[in-house]
Amino acid sequence: MTATKRIGILTSGGDCAGLNAVMRAAVHRATLTYGWQVLGIKEGTQGLLKRPVQYQVLDLPQVDGNMMRMGGTILGTTNRGDPFAYPMGDGTFKDRSDEIIGGYRELGLDALIGIGGDGSFAILRKIAQKGGLNLVGVPKTIDNDLGATEVSVGFDTAVGVAVEALDRLQPTAASHARIMVLEVMGRDAGHIALSAGIAGGADVILIPEIPYSIEKIAEKMRQVKASGRNFGLVVVSEAVKTADGGEVKKVFEGGEKRYGGIGDYIGEKLARATGAETRVTVLGHVQRGSPPSPRDRLVASAFGVHAVDLIAEGKFDRMVAWSNRGVVDVPIEEAIAAYASVDPEGTLVKTARGLGISLGD
Ligand code: F6P
Numbered sequence: 001m002t003a004t005k006r007i008g009i010l011t012s013g014g015d016c017a018g019l020n021a022v023m024r025a026a027v028h029r030a031t032l033t034y035g036w037q038v039l040g041i042k043e044g045t046q047g048l049l050k051r052p053v054q055y056q057v058l059d060l061p062q063v064d065g066n067m068m069r070m071g072g073t074i075l076g077t078t079n080r081g082d083p084f085a086y087p088m089g090d091g092t093f094k095d096r097s098d099e100i101i102g103g104y105r106e107l108g109l110d111a112l113i114g115i116g117g118d119g120s121f122a123i124l125r126k127i128a129q130k131g132g133l134n135l136v137g138v139p140k141t142i143d144n145d146l147g148a149t150e151v152s153v154g155f156d157t158a159v160g161v162a163v164e165a166l167d168r169l170q171p172t173a174a175s176h177a178r179i180m181v182l183e184v185m186g187r188d189a190g191h192i193a194l195s196a197g198i199a200g201g202a203d204v205i206l207i208p209e210i211p212y213s214i215e216k217i218a219e220k221m222r223q224v225k226a227s228g229r230n231f232g233l234v235v236v237s238e239a240v241k242t243a244d245g246g247e248v249k250k251v252f253e254g255g256e257k258r259y260g261g262i263g264d265y266i267g268e269k270l271a272r273a274t275g276a277e278t279r280v281t282v283l284g285h286v287q288r289g290s291p292p293s294p295r296d297r298l299v300a301s302a303f304g305v306h307a308v309d310l311i312a313e314g315k316f317d318r319m320v321a322w323s324n325r326g327v328v329d330v331p332i333e334e335a336i337a338a339y340a341s342v343d344p345e346g347t348l349v350k351t352a353r354g355l356g357i358s359l360g361d
Helices: 019-033 065-069 097-106 118-131 155-176 191-199 214-226 262-274 294-312 332-337 347-354
Strands: 006-011 037-041 055-058 111-116 135-139 179-184 204-206 232-237 249-251 257-259 278-282 318-323 326-331
Touching (some): 006 019, 019 065, 065 294, 097 118, 111 294, 118 135, 135 294, 155 179, 155 191, 155 294, 179 191, 179 262, 191 232, 191 347, 214 232, 294 318, 318 332
Parallel strands (some): 006 037, 111 135, 179 232
Antiparallel strands (some): 037 055, 249 257
16 A cells, blocks of 8 residues: 555544553654654544544654653544434434545545544444545553453553552551442443452452352451451442442433442442441542553554554554554454453452452352
């Protein structure tokens, strides 16, 4: 594909740490190795919907080392507004996918790098197929639930933030002889809770993949007390359900529902069952907003370089992925289909059990 001169890049879905590092790497590879121009599309597909199309030129002076350190995305992003059923604000929905295809053409793009999760890829792929766009995907999500890659950009940083929270909760828990419940993110998958709970020395880790009972958790807390320790650390993933199987969610503007509140539920039940003073911390978006960890910077950089190489090779409709200590690429279709929740028989669950951590079952 020698004629490729101009590529677009956009961030889509919820932000996380490492998005800017992907862009920085892609710009370096595209500019230094191939002499291409890179355009950053603003606010995900929203930028391609607007007229004039909203973008900024990303050149080398803009993507210095500082960009790699920065959390968030300099381009902006959105996790709302499916272009195939776009909310028009008056209760109606419209298929605006052709406008996005038009935006891509207006910019004269030869290819597009989409940095997103499974939801974003499903939409971007549908648009690419409809309009014949050359799409390459880079996986990002703090939830780490894309099965085709061992790791997604943003996960390691989110785990680091949750571990730091446990490091900070432990001394105050010990000082006041309390049980501390930490609610962490992870839409439908317990990867953050499991990794952070192990690395942060939790006594109990609750994940949506393993059913729990309050009595089992209370029993663990009693054992901890009987062993002479005056405090307990409990990590609960936001997607954990109540004892009767209910989801705990909050409703936001536009009727959007998000997980939130299971920590309070567990904290209250645990306090009643054990009589222990209990406090709850909801970590929330802190997990998404910090500077990327070294590991995320490395993965993001490797992904950005490989994504551009795929374009150079004319290999489209593929997502870069991490596998067996290196970067590979897989069909986006496969990547969307392969959802990865926590394996209840996997290494980390076994490790947690081996450490005497209760998983509530
Ligand atoms: O998918 C990433 C994620 O951070 C989830 O862990 C969380 O449930 C959700 O996004 C929060 O979404 P929002 O930023 O819209 O509140």
